[in-house]
Amino acid sequence: MTSILEKSGFNRDKKLKIVGTSPVKHDGIDKVTGRARFGADLFLPGMLIGKILRSPHAHARIKSIDTSAAENLSGVKAVVTRDDFPEIKAGTMAGDMTRNAMAREKALYDGHPVAAVAATSESVAKAALKLIKVDYEVLPHVIDPVEAMQPNAPVLHDHVRTKGVKTAPTNPRTSSSGLISPWATSPRASLKPT
Numbered sequence: 001m002t003s004i005l006e007k008s009g010f011n012r013d014k015k016l017k018i019v020g021t022s023p024v025k026h027d028g029i030d031k032v033t034g035r036a037r038f039g040a041d042l043f044l045p046g047m048l049i050g051k052i053l054r055s056p057h058a059h060a061r062i063k064s065i066d067t068s069a070a071e072n073l074s075g076v077k078a079v080v081t082r083d084d085f086p087e088i089k090a091g092t093m094a095g096d097m098t099r100n101a102m103a104r105e106k107a108l109y110d111g112h113p114v115a116a117v118a119a120t121s122e123s124v125a126k127a128a129l130k131l132i133k134v135d136y137e138v139l140p141h142v143i144d145p146v147e148a149m150q151p152n153a154p155v156l157h158d159h160v161r162t163k164g165v166k167t168a169p170t171n172p173r174t175s176s177s178g179l180i181s182p183w184a185t186s187p188r189a190s191l192k193p194t
Contacts, residue, residue, distance in 0.1 A: 051125040055107030059141035069131035075124035
């Protein structure tokens with residue numbers, strides 16, 4: 001049987017120019033000495049600085065976000081929250097991706113983005129973040145995988161059910177949406193770094 005490598009026309013005996021050699025890295029000295037310039041090193045006229053407000057909780061319902069004080073701060077050009085993005089159904093690929101990019105109903109992990117600010121300077125952007133008021137309802141979370149598999153463990157994603165379970169729960173318990181299955185085993189509440 002002919003292998004993929006043989007079908008490709010690869011010749012094991014041919015001397016290669018780069019593979020298996022140590023080519024000179026012309027920018028190596030600049031990189032290791034700090035002289036190299038990267039995109040983050042460039043500051044252009046009129047450039048804005050962005051900062052992100054992140055959840056301090058591993059699992060919490062977001063009851064409200066008040067950005068009015070941040071929006072009125074001199075030098076702030078934009079403030080965005082969940083309300084600035086279209087509602088996409090949870091459980092779809094796009095819906096789950098948008099919920100990871102910016103928390104919607106709940107903060108799903110410690111550090112989950114809740115709001116973002118664009119301002120004329122880093123100091124103004126940081127000051128604006130401090131002015132954003134987020135009202136959280138902290139929900140239980142687990143950090144132990146065995147504990148997370150227990151029937152009474154908190155559920156992170158209310159729309160996810162154990163494979164094969166098609167009906168609504170008959171013995172509900174409280175979650176972020178009110179009622180969820182006590183036998184749904186995956187995925188469980190987020191891990192919070194220790």
